[in-house]
Structure formats: C-alpha cells, structure tokens
Amino acid sequence: MHLEYKVYEADFVNAGAASSAIKKTLKQLNVNPQIVKRVVVALYEAEVNAIAHAYGGTIYADIEPDKIVLKVEDKGPGIPDIAWAMQEGNSTASPEVRNMGFGAGMGLPNIQKNVDKLNVQSTVGVGTIVEMEVNFV
C-alpha cells in the first residue's frame, strides 16, 4: 500500500501529522506495537527535519506484508557532511528552531536507532532524501 504526505517549511504546527496517520494504519494492520513505535519515532524525526531545516518536502510510505519503506524527500540546503550530522548533538538548526524545542542534534542519530535500514543522500543546495526501512518481524 502506498501513501504520500506533503510537509511544509517551518510548519511546526502540523509536525507529526504524517507519522500519526501512518501509526493509525499500522495499528489496523496488527503490526507489533513496539515496532509501530519505532516507525513513528523515526518518521516523526525525519518529518521535523524536513520542516525545520528544509523548504518542505514529501513523505512516501510503502507498506508491505513484512516491512515499511519510508522516503522523506525535501528541497533544501542539503547536508554538507552526513557523517557529522549522524553524530549525536551535531546540529545546524537556527536559534529560532532551537527555541521551539527542536534542533538538539538528535534527529538522524535517533532515526538510526529506530530503523533497520537507513540511507541518507544529500546534495548541497538541492535537498536531502532520507530512506528508511523497518521490518515487521
């Protein structure tokens, strides 16, 4: 099953809408609650990243019988050094974003912790694609 959601730059008010919708779907599919939690946490982080750091983007979710494949594609400044961004505490978030309680530099590391497969591709000045997979069993 294929699902798509749009997210918009600096729209923190609606941050979490896509992860909530996907949570609702996975619960109906009887996916183990602990796995649902991991999906939701990882996707929420990625969603907030696209809202906080980029100029918005699109979330694609493909639910298969044994896993969920998620792709968050944003148009934005891109990540110059992905390895650096993958380390806890490293963040380029603006003070404004930090004041809202986001941008603690835990985004990508937290995603890493919760997914079974993670692939981050980024082109500076163009955007970032975060691909994640979580297995159901």
Add this chain to the structure above:
Amino acid sequence: MEKTPFFHALKINEDTCIGCSHCMKICPTEALRVRDGKAVLMPDRCIDCGNCFKVCPTHSIFVEQDDFEAIFNFPVRVALIPSVFMGLFPNDITVSRIYSILKEIGFTHVIETESSIPVYTAAKTRYAAEHPDIRPLISTFCPAIVRLIQVKFPGLTENLIPLRAPIDITAMYIRRKLNHDEGLKDDQIGIFYITPCAAKIAAVKSPVGEEKSLVDGVINMDSLYNRVYHEIKKQGKAYKEVKLPVSQLSADAVLSSLTNGERRLSDARHSYSIDEIHNVIEFLEKIENEEIEDVDFLELRACDQSCPGGILACDNRFLICERVFGRARKIADRERKGEQTKDRELEEERNYLMRNMKVGEIHPRSMLVLDDDITKALEKMKKINEFRARLPQTDCGICGAPTCDALARDIVCDNAELTDCVFIQRNLEARGNMDVHESLQIMEVIWGKDKINDYVKKK
C-alpha cells in the same frame, strides 16, 4: 492478544430504545451501530465509559447491578463505599449519620474505599522506583482508562501500573481484618462495592490482569442514594445523631478520587492529570507518538471531574467536588492541629497488603486490527480506502454507523453495504440503478419498519 469477550455493565433496553443514534455519535470508541431501529453494542470496542448512558433521551441504556437483597446472603455484609458517595449529601448530613443509615438498612460494616490510598500510593512509588525504564507510568485507578488503552492504544499497555486498585486493596484489607479480628470465614463475608460508574462494575465482574475479583457484589450509587436519602427524610428534623466511628481518612485520601487526586501525591518530576475521555485520547495520541517526552506519570480519568462525574454519581459533578473538598478541608484542619494522624489508614496490615499488590500482565486487545494476517489486513485496508473515497465524509450517521470511515470499515468487515449510504442511494436512483422502494427498504433494515411507517403516517 486476549480474545475472551469483555463483560459489560452497560446494557441496552431494546423495548424502549428508539434508535435515535445519539449514543452512536458520542461513543469515543465507535462501539455502537443502529440496526433494525435499535442501538447495537460491539462488545470488543466498548470500554464502559458511560458516555452513551448520559446522552440517551429515553434512558434505554442502563447499568446492570446486583439485587440489593443479595447482601442478605451473607451473615456479615460490608459496604465498600467511595468517599464521593458522601459528596452526594448536603453538608449538614454528617458522614457518621450516613454510616449509621447504611447499618440500619442492612450492612454490618462500612469502610471507605479511599482507606487504602496511603498503601496504594506507597506501592505506586515503589513500582516506579523498581521500573525506571518504563516511562510514562500510567495509573490504573480508572478502569475505563485501562480498557481504553487495551483497545485503542495497545502499545501503551506496558506503561500501565499493574497494581490493584484502591477498591481491591481495601476489600482485601477488610476481609483479612474480619478473618483475624472476628474469626469469620471467607464465605461468611459479603463485600459490596457502591459504584459511581459502569466501568468499575465491569472491572469487578471481569477484572483485567486478575483471576478473581475481591468484591462479592456491586450496588449502583444512585440506587443506594435513594435508599439512604429516603431514610434521612423518614428521620425528619427531630433526628438526634449518635456519633459512630467512621473511616479515619486523611485529607489526601478523601481527595484522591477527584481530578489531580493522585498526581498531587506523586513524587514524579513531570506528571499530568487529565480527565474526560476525549481529552485523554487526544493526549495519549501524542504520548504514543513520543511527541511529548520526559513524562514520568499520568493520572488519567475517563469522566469529567473524575469520579464525581461518574454516570451513577447522581448529582452535579461540581457540587459533589465542592462537598468532597469541604470535607477534606475539615480533615486537613484536624491534621494540622494534631487531632488526627495522617496516612495511618490500614497501617497494621500494610506489609501484607504491599506483598499482595501486584496483578497479572495487562494484555492489549486492539479493536483496530483488521486481520491477524497482515497480507489480508493490507487487502482489507486497500478496500477500506477505496470505499472511503466514494463516501461523502459528512459523518451523517444515516447509514447506522457513526462516521463514513466507520462505514467503510464495516463494509469490508461484512457488517454493512455501500448502498447503506444515503448519498450513494440517491446517486444510484439518479442513474436509474435503484428505485425508491429499494432505498426505502435499506432504510428499514437500518432504522426499522416502524420509524419509516410512523413518518409516513404523520404526514
């Protein structure tokens, strides 16, 4: 996942139900449908919160209770009574007078549920210290909340504190005390809980995480109120009070069944106290997504204003709260003056109670699951999305389901037809694929023959 059905205290009287669908619209778990002109309950979804009871215009939703005379099956008859009950009476009716009337009408012992609050609070604190990895911890004080989490938030069942509720602890205490002090055998003692709500009855009749209930019967608070108030009226103004010993509750214990009653006793750093079922659902959605972090403890209550808002607490909930507060203020005064010691209730059995506090595992019983087989569930979900796209999203309820989404789900689960939707019917009629008699027939299946005939007659 548990498969045995829930016991439900809420029942529908088919003889008086007019199939108005008010209950269906308000149900927070979409557990009601209308079929053949009557409300129908889906037992796997109902959590006994009582919202339907409140809105029913013909009082066709009722709460099943044990016959009052059943207390006389036991030589020793204990009234296990929540302090909210005292809040039903005006301030000039003393607690001691209520106790004495309860004894006149048949009980041999009276104990207030909240007697066990100090032990309960200590047990919760101990559990929190033993399980630093589970956060937030969610109180199991309100049984409707426990069921809500089982059916709607299965991922949070492990956050529920698996301890006995105060009513069970107090029941355990009084039974042991009567065993010891009066040499009574278990089958000589009948413990009857006076309930402010339906969920507590359901919890007593089919306890979650426990094999057997510690309470022998349940009496609805409104019916006992009638009996007691009747006695007060019979006594009249000439009544001379004889002071009886009453449960020595602390102010904290008296307040515990009100909103914030547990949170104020908790030493958790970050805690929230939330009442009313829709508020709770909204908050749990965020907790489940981990959008709210660093929460240590949640006191969640299904009713607005907690137990004073229970459907059987038969007075305005704000008035009850104020009377309960008034009593707590007086006790707090005595505590300050040293006339009453604090937190000493059930002291002599504290160790025994603390040892017997745990209940078994609380299992999820999700109402949301479409199929145990995920491939089939995905298939069904695809179909649901297809049907949903064809429905008008007006959530009008004319199909006998509370929302268009619920109808889409019902269709896929073989509980409804797409043609139950009145918009689809009109569309088919316009295209010449359905005539008015066919659509009227569909309406009859949902709303009953009488409703449609009556309408024609009225014209």
